Amino acid sequence: MFYAQLLVNGLVQGLVIGLAALSITLVFGIARFPNAATGDFMTFGAYAALSAHKATGSIAMGGLAAIIATGVISLLAYLAVFRRLAERSVVALLVASIGIAFFIRAVLGVAFGHSQQVFQVPLSRPYVFGSVRITPLDLQLAAVALAALALVFAILYLTPIGRQMRAVADNRDLARVSGIRPDRVMIALWLLAGSVAGVAGMMLGIKTIVTPEFGWEMLLPAFTAAILGGIGSPVGAVVAGLILGVVQEVSTPLVGFTYKIALAFIIMLAVLLVRPRGLFGRLEGAR
Template sequence: MNGSLFYLNLVMNGLVQGLVIGLAALALTLVFAVARFPNAATGDLMTVGAYAGIGVQALNVRSVIVQGAAAILACSVLAIGQYWFVLRYLRGRGLVSLLLASIGLALATRGALSFFVGQDQYLFNTPIMRPYVIAGLRVQVVDLWLAVASLVCVTATFAMLFLTPVGRRMRAIADNAELARASGIRMQRVMIPLWAAVGAICGVAGMILGIKTVVLPEAGWHILLPAFAAMVLGGLGNPIGAVVAGILLGVVQELSTPFVGFTYKIALSFIVLAVILTVRPQGLFGSAEVVR
């Protein structure tokens, strides 16, 4: 493999990693934009999605679409439940209360899940497909699907935010919650669709993570830290920023491996974050206004 191709393949690897992280960051940032806290339960929500998919597979349903639909359904129900029974009561209580509550929800979700599914790993029985080799660049079939799924998620999120009335209300709340309420926007009517959307994204992200890796109770939790970094780097509350930042961090991370090795790369996203925040405290794509 010649030099430039080697790096090109690394970029490819980074893109794939970044898409997974970007999807999780998208779910995080959507919550942040409207409810103003980093939702630590996101990772475990993804785990639940992966297990929902596995559950459908265990019923001998081979279709990834059906498995994914189950994952989306399970995650949306759980996300709405978490909002309805816990997070709803913490509105206006500040970032720390909400963050801690979401950590509690994350642990409770994982505990309940592992009580029933145990600690053994589960696998999606996806057939192994050979990659397309385009001018020496290896493109995996599964990664193409990943890219398509990510694109669909991002597009759907944008369509929801900018083309639907509920999206307009979400943006109004994101801009100024008090003003939005004063102008007659009912919180519940916005929050339920929001958490449903967050659940749907987590379901897709969880399925993708499950198909690419193995399904274990702690699988989603491990994605949380890099996803946090992507969310902040993207400018808190900026959906496109989160996905772009996720991809960017993935690419930088993989490109760095010939120089810093395979251990430092997992901290690299935070180092990049620290450097960029020193120069630009509002993040890459955050305007001063969005951050407030």
């Protein structure tokens, strides 16, 4: 039963990582670079949600604020910077995204200060199944992650703009010659990726505490999950997040609480060596 509880802990941790990875994988698949500003988008979303929650007392309003505000900031980053670098190397985009990350963090630091802030939500006792405890917050987190995933799927597979996104992801030039306007696709992409990051930030903020650095600290596990899952695969991102979370937690009796972090990279490396495109990735990911 000890392990069953660790499994649950891992799933919860994995959901947080998976949501962040979902935002990264969208950008990585379509705009083709690892967006290092994702972590700070999350922080931005958390502060937006926190402010709205304080003002209205409603978590739903907080979520709405996170979705809108982070979608907008993500779009602004695209319009001001990433769009102009579209033809440049991956490194140019990656470094620019680090620059944007630093800048957002600085603005948040000045605006909100450096001391920790928390969502004042009532704590509830867990549901107990045998000896396994699951808190209502875990279930809510799972519901939000699934809803975000379903929404991303619905947008990608049921809407015209989603089809265009997938077309751009598959082959940008081909998409262009078949009459798809990449700019519209990109605007939709950045809004979507930003919104997902905003929600991820809010969920992480509710679970933990909010500081200007807290999203940045989640970046590395999220990158790992995005790559492990296969770039451009929303399901892959979430599943990989869950796998990482579960493996990390279930392994702790063996490797301890420090090495469990290293384990994430080792899993990623091992998978990449066997399957360079990741678990769910398309062939395009391979060399």
